[in-house]
Amino acid sequence: MMNYIWSGMIIISFISACITGRMAELSNAILQGASNGITLVITMCGAMCFWTGLIKIADVSGVTRVLTRVLTPLLIKLFPDYKDNEKAKGAICGNIVANLLGLGNAATPLGINAMKEMSKTNPLRDTANNSMVMFVVINTASIQLIPTTVAMLRQSYGSNSPFDILPCIWITSIISLVFGIIMAKLLGRKSI
Amino acid sequence: MSILGNYVLPIVLTLIILIALYKKVHIFDVFLQGAKEGLSSTLSITPSLIGLVTAVAMIKASGALDIFSAVISPITSFFGVPSDVIPMALIRPISGSGSTALLDSILKENGADSLCAKIACVMSGSTETTFYAITVYYSAVSVKHTRHTVPSALFADLVNATVSIAIVIIFF
Structure with a gap:
C-alpha cells in the first residue's frame, strides 16, 4: 500500500507542478525535503531515547503492570491477538496513556515500543495482524485532552476565548476514533 | 487550562522516578538500557521518514492541494462549508507542520474567532498526522503489508473532517 501512496504522491506532485507552473518550487522541495527529513529524525531522536529509557524504568518498577490491569478489559476487546501477552499489553498502555495526557513526543516512542512487542509474536513477519492495524489506526486518530498548539495559535491572534472549541475537539476526535475502530474491525474480518 | 498542561509532563516523570526509587530499581542503569533501544528505533525509521518527508514537501510545493481544493470547493x-477549510482537510492527514502553517494563515486572514478559523482549529486539534503515524510505526517493525490500515485511517479522517465542520456550525 505504501508503495502506491508514495509513488502516487510523487507523480501527482509532478503533474500538479506542470499545471500550476511551479516546477522550480518542486525542484527545490525535492532537495530541501530530504534534508528536512534528517533534521526531523535528529530532532525526534532525543525524545525517543529519553522516553524509551523512562518506560524501561516504569516497566521494571511495576508501574506499567498496574496500568495494564486497569485497562485490560478494553485492551482485550481492541487487541485480541495479545490478550495473554503481558509485555505487549503494557507497551500498548504506555502509548495510550501518553496520547490521553497529550504527551505528543512521548506517544511516538512508546508506540514504536508497543509495535516491537506486538511484532515479536506476529506469525507473518512482514504482514500486520488485526491488532497491529487497530493500534496504528487508533494512533492516527488519537485523542488529545489539551490541544496546546491550536489554543496557543488562537490566543496569539487575539481570540476572546481560545479554549471554547475544546468540547468540539473532544467530541470530534471521539467520533472519528470510534468510526476508525469500527472500520478496522469490519475490514479486519477478511482473512490475511 | 494551559497551565494545567504544563504540569502533566513533570508530574508523570517525577511520579515514575519516585515509584522506582521506592521499589529500589537501579534507575539510571535501567534508563540507559532503555535509551539505547531508542537509538536503534530511531535508526530503523530514518529511511522511511526521509522518503515520506520528501514526498510531502513535493506535494506542498507543487500546488496539488490548490488543484484538489478548486475541484472540491464547488461541491x-x-x-455551506467555507472554502478556506478544504485545504486544511486535505493536508491534515499528510503533514503536521504543513497543517500548523496553514492554520496560522487561516487565523491571520479570517480572525481567530471566525467560523472558518474555528473549523480549522477543530480539524487540526482532533486528529493526528495519519501518514506519519503509519510510516513510523510500520517501518519500525519492517511490516510491508499494512492490509486495511490505510482505508480505515483515511475513513476516520473523512469522518473527522465532516464532523469538524458540522459540529462548529451547530455549536457556534
Whole structure:
C-alpha cells in the first residue's frame, strides 16, 4: 500500500507542478525535503531515547503492570491477538496513556515500543495482524485532552476565548476514533 | 487550562522516578538500557521518514492541494462549508507542520474567532498526522503489508473532517 501512496504522491506532485507552473518550487522541495527529513529524525531522536529509557524504568518498577490491569478489559476487546501477552499489553498502555495526557513526543516512542512487542509474536513477519492495524489506526486518530498548539495559535491572534472549541475537539476526535475502530474491525474480518 | 498542561509532563516523570526509587530499581542503569533501544528505533525509521518527508514537501510545493481544493470547493460550498477549510482537510492527514502553517494563515486572514478559523482549529486539534503515524510505526517493525490500515485511517479522517465542520456550525 505504501508503495502506491508514495509513488502516487510523487507523480501527482509532478503533474500538479506542470499545471500550476511551479516546477522550480518542486525542484527545490525535492532537495530541501530530504534534508528536512534528517533534521526531523535528529530532532525526534532525543525524545525517543529519553522516553524509551523512562518506560524501561516504569516497566521494571511495576508501574506499567498496574496500568495494564486497569485497562485490560478494553485492551482485550481492541487487541485480541495479545490478550495473554503481558509485555505487549503494557507497551500498548504506555502509548495510550501518553496520547490521553497529550504527551505528543512521548506517544511516538512508546508506540514504536508497543509495535516491537506486538511484532515479536506476529506469525507473518512482514504482514500486520488485526491488532497491529487497530493500534496504528487508533494512533492516527488519537485523542488529545489539551490541544496546546491550536489554543496557543488562537490566543496569539487575539481570540476572546481560545479554549471554547475544546468540547468540539473532544467530541470530534471521539467520533472519528470510534468510526476508525469500527472500520478496522469490519475490514479486519477478511482473512490475511 | 494551559497551565494545567504544563504540569502533566513533570508530574508523570517525577511520579515514575519516585515509584522506582521506592521499589529500589537501579534507575539510571535501567534508563540507559532503555535509551539505547531508542537509538536503534530511531535508526530503523530514518529511511522511511526521509522518503515520506520528501514526498510531502513535493506535494506542498507543487500546488496539488490548490488543484484538489478548486475541484472540491464547488461541491462543499453548496453545503455551506467555507472554502478556506478544504485545504486544511486535505493536508491534515499528510503533514503536521504543513497543517500548523496553514492554520496560522487561516487565523491571520479570517480572525481567530471566525467560523472558518474555528473549523480549522477543530480539524487540526482532533486528529493526528495519519501518514506519519503509519510510516513510523510500520517501518519500525519492517511490516510491508499494512492490509486495511490505510482505508480505515483515511475513513476516520473523512469522518473527522465532516464532523469538524458540522459540529462548529451547530455549536457556534
